[in-house]
Amino acid sequence: MIQKNLRGIILVELLFPLVLLLFGVYHGVLQVLYRSGVIQDLEFAGINYYRGLTAHGVINAIVLTTFFAVAFGNAVISQQLKHAVSARAALAGAALMVLGTLVAAGPIFAGKADVLYTFYAPMRADPLFYIGVVLLVVGSWVSFWAWIPGYLRWRKEHPGQKTPLAAVGIFATFIIWQICTLPVAYEVLVQLVPWSLGWTSGVNVVLSRLLFWFFGHPLVYFWLLPTYVMYYTMMPRLAGGKLYSDFYGRLVFMAFIVLSSPLGLHHQFTEPAISSGYKALHAVLTFLVAVPSLVTAFTLAASLEYGARQNGGNGLFAWWGKLPHFDKERWLFPYLFLGLVIFILGGITGIVNASYSMSALVHNTSWIPAHFHLTVAGPVFLAILGMSLYLSLGLLGKKCAAPGMAVAVPYVWTLGVFIFSAGLFYSGLHGAPRRTNLGISFLDSTSNAYRPDWRIGEYVGAVGGILMGLAVLLFVYVLVRSLASARSAQLANSFALPVSEPYHDEDIRVVRNFKPWVVAGIVAILISYVPPLVQVLSANYPLVSE
């Protein structure tokens, strides 16, 4: 059972970003139209290409993901740890997040923060943009802190009992978030805000980039781990089976605490000021963090196979057909399963990006957005959509009013994102840059820079992008129709998240305590980041302003 006094807070945290998502997705669809040259202009309907790109990134990748992680965390912790959440602190966290989002939205839409969500110092944004982002992040910290006293109480009241796996996953998510947001908080509060207010003459750009990319990759795991919680603890149950290995679930979450941070330099392979030896070290560490994801692939496949065989599936691969792919009663399943299918390609292309020697080919080309739309806009986005619908309807005591269409949404999205990424992979390998208004330059047939060889990839990308937009419209239709349907108090009272039982339930002590893993994570960060930090600080780079 999810705490009664949290339900309103969780609903706001789910629905508020979904409203903003309409703007975010609108600008996503516009991107592919500009890039393919369908729109050949600096702006469309009064909004500049790069302003729309900023809104797309900030809303979809920061606001939606952060709100969802907190909302889902509140639901999981409250259900699994028997009402462990302080409702007052959760309310304060939610209020800060909403306030921060609104404060940051002002400058974005006023055109005073065309800096994309990666900040791009020394490109200057209005101070309110930075302050809004800080409030959003601090709100997520407060929400996390609201779980800790209740968790410690739960441990005392349940001596010797394993912490439920879903709660372990949520805590791992927010431990990583807490660690990785500290350097970027320093960047924003000490470097960017004072400079943006005119109090300092400029920014040490090299340092700011080192701090940002310390945050930039663990951010990916902050997006991904709530999805992993669903994969490990809910999808097996929806498939009619059990989680194959409880131990691996725990091991994977703990491994991410250690391995998700000490590898940010793989975003900086093509940058000056950092020695190639440190970059190589981070490349090796990046391959280590692939291991928990590979373990996850095996464990989830085994869990799904177990479920399918319980449903009467057999054969080497024929059991795939016995999973509830089109089951209207279990419409949440394809949101998770298809995300997993997308993630196979997302994961593999991520390994390509992390490969030290291949960076020169793909860095900052459209290959990169093709890749991350198969991760954050694949498993992560589908899980967010599916679980937002599931949770908000459950908490309100409503039923899905269009279950057939709810099942169709992830299929349309999956088709769209595969087509989109295929196009962008192709043009990226041919040199098309990311984050660029191609329609008025490289894809303008009257321009000297015209690149007919990029046309096909960008057209294919546009078809995929439009399909993705269509999937979101279908989703909004399902959500609105369901929210407008009749409420049943009985349904609301009996609602709970589906939680799988383990098939193998070993009790291995080493994965039952966060402390050694957090300590190992901090040691790994010190080893991997102190040397490049010393290198950057001792070089005394000048303060630069736009």
Place this chain on the structure above:
Amino acid sequence: MNSAPSIPQVERKVLVASLILAGAMLALIAYAAIRLGISVPGCVTNVKPFEEGELIQVAPGRYEAHVVAKKWSFIPNLLKVQKGSVVDFYVTSKDIVHGLMIDGTDVNLMALPGVVNYVQARFDKPGKHQIICHEYCGTGHHDMIGTLEVTP
């Protein structure tokens, strides 16, 4: 992990398979870096950031390209080198963060103000390559395009 013996056989195989996969991929990268000599830009400390961009022929078939990136062009905007030349690229920025990618080659660098980036490349085929700014740098970003011409 001394508690490993209690992990069932199948699950242990999973971990071993994952480690082997990751290890094999890493070995391929090490091979590319060490045997094929594919490396990434490192830290250049012996070159002070420069204001003027220029292409200097230091010897027959050897050039130094000092490129300054600024909003929204490269200086020099045209680099002409002879077929078979080896070029040392030194890249910096005059204002904000830019990128410098030479289309169809391995030259892919970030240009940061106050610091110099470096890569070496060899050009064996005559022809023209676009020099593309691939890092967002404001409203004129998409117009920041230069040319590298390899003459026969």
